[in-house]
Amino acid sequence: MKAKLLVLALLGLGTSVVYAQEIVKIGHAGPLTGNIAHLGKDNENGARMAIEEENAKGVKIGGKAVKFELIGEDDQADPKTGTTVAQRLVDAGVKGVVGHLNSGTTIPASRIYDQAGIPMISPSATNPKLTLQGYQGVFRTIANDVQQGSVIGKFSATQLGKRVAIIDDRTAYGQGLADEVEKGVKAGGGSVIAREYTNNQATDFMAILTKIKATNPDVIVYSGMDAQGGPMLKQIKELGIGAKWITGDGGCTPELIKLAGDAISSRAYCTQAGLPLEQMADKTFKDRYQKRFGTEVQIYAPYSYDAAMAIMTAMQKADSVEPAKYLPVLKKIDFKGVTGTVAFDEKGDIKNGSVTVYEYRNGNWMPIKH
Amino acid sequence: MIQTLLQQIINGLVVGSVYAVVALGYTMVYGILGLINFAHGDIVMVGALTALSSILFLQEAIPGLPPVIYFLFGLLVAIPVCMAVGYTMERAAYRRLRNAPRLAPLITAIGVSFLLQTLAMIIWGRSYHSYPQLISTAPLQIFTGVFVTPVQLLTIGLSAALMLALVVLVTRTKLGRAMRATAENHRIAGLMGVDTNRIIALTFIIGSGLAAVAGVMIASNYGVAHYSMGFTPGIKAFTAAVLGGIGNLAGAMVGGVVLGLIEAIGAGYIETWTGGWLNSSYQDIFAFIILGIVLIFRPTGLLGERVADRA
Numbered sequence: 001m002k003a004k005l006l007v008l009a010l011l012g013l014g015t016s017v018v019y020a021q022e023i024v025k026i027g028h029a030g031p032l033t034g035n036i037a038h039l040g041k042d043n044e045n046g047a048r049m050a051i052e053e054e055n056a057k058g059v060k061i062g063g064k065a066v067k068f069e070l071i072g073e074d075d076q077a078d079p080k081t082g083t084t085v086a087q088r089l090v091d092a093g094v095k096g097v098v099g100h101l102n103s104g105t106t107i108p109a110s111r112i113y114d115q116a117g118i119p120m121i122s123p124s125a126t127n128p129k130l131t132l133q134g135y136q137g138v139f140r141t142i143a144n145d146v147q148q149g150s151v152i153g154k155f156s157a158t159q160l161g162k163r164v165a166i167i168d169d170r171t172a173y174g175q176g177l178a179d180e181v182e183k184g185v186k187a188g189g190g191s192v193i194a195r196e197y198t199n200n201q202a203t204d205f206m207a208i209l210t211k212i213k214a215t216n217p218d219v220i221v222y223s224g225m226d227a228q229g230g231p232m233l234k235q236i237k238e239l240g241i242g243a244k245w246i247t248g249d250g251g252c253t254p255e256l257i258k259l260a261g262d263a264i265s266s267r268a269y270c271t272q273a274g275l276p277l278e279q280m281a282d283k284t285f286k287d288r289y290q291k292r293f294g295t296e297v298q299i300y301a302p303y304s305y306d307a308a309m310a311i312m313t314a315m316q317k318a319d320s321v322e323p324a325k326y327l328p329v330l331k332k333i334d335f336k337g338v339t340g341t342v343a344f345d346e347k348g349d350i351k352n353g354s355v356t357v358y359e360y361r362n363g364n365w366m367p368i369k370h
Numbered sequence: 371m372i373q374t375l376l377q378q379i380i381n382g383l384v385v386g387s388v389y390a391v392v393a394l395g396y397t398m399v400y401g402i403l404g405l406i407n408f409a410h411g412d413i414v415m416v417g418a419l420t421a422l423s424s425i426l427f428l429q430e431a432i433p434g435l436p437p438v439i440y441f442l443f444g445l446l447v448a449i450p451v452c453m454a455v456g457y458t459m460e461r462a463a464y465r466r467l468r469n470a471p472r473l474a475p476l477i478t479a480i481g482v483s484f485l486l487q488t489l490a491m492i493i494w495g496r497s498y499h500s501y502p503q504l505i506s507t508a509p510l511q512i513f514t515g516v517f518v519t520p521v522q523l524l525t526i527g528l529s530a531a532l533m534l535a536l537v538v539l540v541t542r543t544k545l546g547r548a549m550r551a552t553a554e555n556h557r558i559a560g561l562m563g564v565d566t567n568r569i570i571a572l573t574f575i576i577g578s579g580l581a582a583v584a585g586v587m588i589a590s591n592y593g594v595a596h597y598s599m600g601f602t603p604g605i606k607a608f609t610a611a612v613l614g615g616i617g618n619l620a621g622a623m624v625g626g627v628v629l630g631l632i633e634a635i636g637a638g639y640i641e642t643w644t645g646g647w648l649n650s651s652y653q654d655i656f657a658f659i660i661l662g663i664v665l666i667f668r669p670t671g672l673l674g675e676r677v678a679d680r681a
Contacts, residue, residue, distance in 0.1 A: 037496035197651030203592040206381035207637035214374045258500045
């Protein structure tokens with residue numbers, strides 16, 4: 001028994017000598033607990049899948065075999081925790097960061113990564129402010145709210161009805177998107193007849209919906225996440241409101257359909273930055289993800305996958321894992337990702353970020369022309 | 371406009387009656403131990419999720435029963451489970467700290483709350499669960515433009531019945547007398563032959579049973595359940611208990627209903643009343659302003675007794 005153990009130990013030693021690999025840490029931060037933990041896990045899975053696939057290929061950088069390692073942190077969707085975990089990732093020696101999920105956490109955290117000189121790519125923070133801070137190493141793989149909000153606003157006013165009520169959840173994301181929706185509605189010739197507010201913990205919207213009902217809207221826009229959107233649709237039905245309903249990418253999930261139950265109908269719409277999963281450049285992603293994690297893609301996993309890929313591709317092109325060396329390459333990167341061509345403009349926003357409108361039909365969000 | 375006001379009152383009553391039932395749990399424990407059991411909100415969550423699992427189990431095992439049976443089955447499983455959790459909580463976390471400085475059990479309560487949430491996250495996962503619609507949520511029009519759903523009516527009715535039952539229990543039974551005696555002074559009650567440990571454990575058990583019902587009602591009403599769903603009703607119910615006068619049963623009920631109404635009316639009219647200066651994002655602040663004003667003029671809450679020591 002002892003001899004066996006010794007042999008095993010020697011073997012173990014042997015392999016570690018032969019395959020001496022450089023470990024390159026890549027950070028991921030997103031909410032793994034709390035209200036939108038399912039979305040945070042989805043993002044982390046996306047990055048994890050990219051890293052596992054690259055490792056399986058056997059990457060060499062600077063002549064040495066490299067193994068990428070994901071360091072996942074939980075920012076609880078809380079701005080203060082976001083900066084704490086950002087610092088923790090920096091201290092852990094990550095060479096690049098995929099994250100965070102929310103605009104509210106990403107914006108304060110970006111400052112910490114910038115000071116440490118570590119590039120970060122958010123797969124899902126859509127608040128325009130993120131890339132307007134003048135930081136060199138801040139990117140995103142998703143279209144921002146300016147693009148998405150104006151699509152929601154114009155689509156509502158031109159195709160759904162002129163009288164638009166807007167509800168947002170007072171997060172950086174919700175508020176930012178709602179402001180752009182308001183501009184879009186006006187540009188589309190409609191009018192905003194009510195603006196109401198809730199929060200990202202709420203499940204009861206009866207009071208604000210009752211108030212909105214009195215203004216007799218054609219469309220209700222909800223700028224927030226699926227966890228609130230589902231119950232909101234139920235309550236709209238319970239109050240006998242006949243208006244159409246549209247939400248942004250935070251509510252454009254299978255989860256929302258499940259939560260809304262029989263209250264969702266063909267008068268529900270949502271938009272998502274980027275393309276539908278079926279229309280993405282890489283059509284096998286959905287199945288690969290399902291096979292690896294045993295669950296469905298929620299929303300941002302493909303963007304998170306592309307963000308991680310962008311970092312790893314830039315490292316390989318620059319032949320260095322040092323941020324100072326690969327950042328200039330990352331800025332000019334241009335490759336075919338899962339979501340389409342990944343290339344950034346001078347601010348760090350994704351180039352040609354597209355927005356798709358979906359309509360609820362037969363248990364699914366179906367992309368429609370707009 | 372009168373429809374809008376009526377609708378807001380109904381909205382407020384539904385939310386408020388749930389607050390009231392949860393607030394009873396806070397106020398009973400506070401009345402007897404002087405402890406604010408911050409984990410009480412999480413018992414609400416345990417109730418909702420346990421009921422969910424048992425409903426799904428029964429639907430799988432014996433499909434095709436009338437929905438009410440599934441609903442009752444969920445309740446009947448959730449109530450004893452929550453009672454067991456409440457008892458364990460008292461026995462494991464609070465009993466040893468009964469004579470410790472007040473801060474120790476308070477911090478422990480916060481710890482228990484985290485523990486329950488984390489356990490629930492491990493058991494039920496992080497996702498939102500869609501709650502089966504066993505009681506109809508189809509709107510009934512009671513006046514032109516004023517709607518109420520059967521599940522909302524049930525929420526109000528069940529809450530009222532539970533509150534009534536609790537009042538009868540506390541004022542008319544031997545157990546209730548022992549509870550009141552323990553609340554007044556648990557050492558002297560002990561000398562008079564009251565098994566105070568048992569009474570305190572029963573207080574936790576009853577409070578947790580009420581929380582289980584509240585959890586099932588919240589989840590059925592909104593159609594969602596989630597491991598952190600107990601936080602908001604917990605905080606609101608605690609506020610309601612303080613508003614009504616913590617330690618006082620009638621106060622918890624009045625506080626709950628009043629808070630629900632203030633929130634609904636506040637969210638509905640604050641913008642009109644302040645000429646657009648404040649809007650519905652100040653919904654919660656509005657409730658706390660009222661709480662502040664009440665506490666300035668009645669420091670022990672709306673129905674709190676003016677006693678020097680704890681109620």
